[in-house]
Amino acid sequence: MRRAAEEPSLADERLILNDLTLPRGLFAARPRSRPRDGRRVIEVRQGEDYQIFVTVPADPVQARAVLSGPLERWDAEWFSNRGWVEEPPSCAAPIWRRHNLETASHLGLTPA
Incomplete structure (x- = not known):
């Protein structure tokens, strides 16, 4: 039985996320956008x-x-799942931005 060919972007997502080592306390959840203009989120x-x-x-x-x-x-942009939290995550670098739902269209996503 032949296995159906995997969609290229799904194969790429698997390559990105499988066995990815991130700093302690962080985990890769999922791709949030399809590739666009040579980038993805x-x-x-x-x-x-x-x-x-x-x-x-x-x-x-x-x-x-x-x-x-x-x-x-x-x-990176960060978003607190606890709406009242104004502080960035403890791992955040100074260049990270707070995710703004109103101006997030450039990422092609909204928080889950």
Whole structure:
């Protein structure tokens, strides 16, 4: 029995996320957008309290390199699942931005 060919973007997502090592306390949740303009967004979580949207290259090898690299180099936005929380996640680098639902269309997503 032949196995159906996997959609290219799903295969790429698997390549990015499988066995990805992130800093302690973070885990890769899922891709949050399809590749667009050579980039895609991967959702990383810090516990149940924060969603972190990391914009990475669409190429899976380059995306893994970014996610495996220093947090200070991540192009990231954070969102608190507890609406009243104004502080960024403890892992946040100074360059990270707070995710704004009203202006998030550039990421092609909204928080879950």
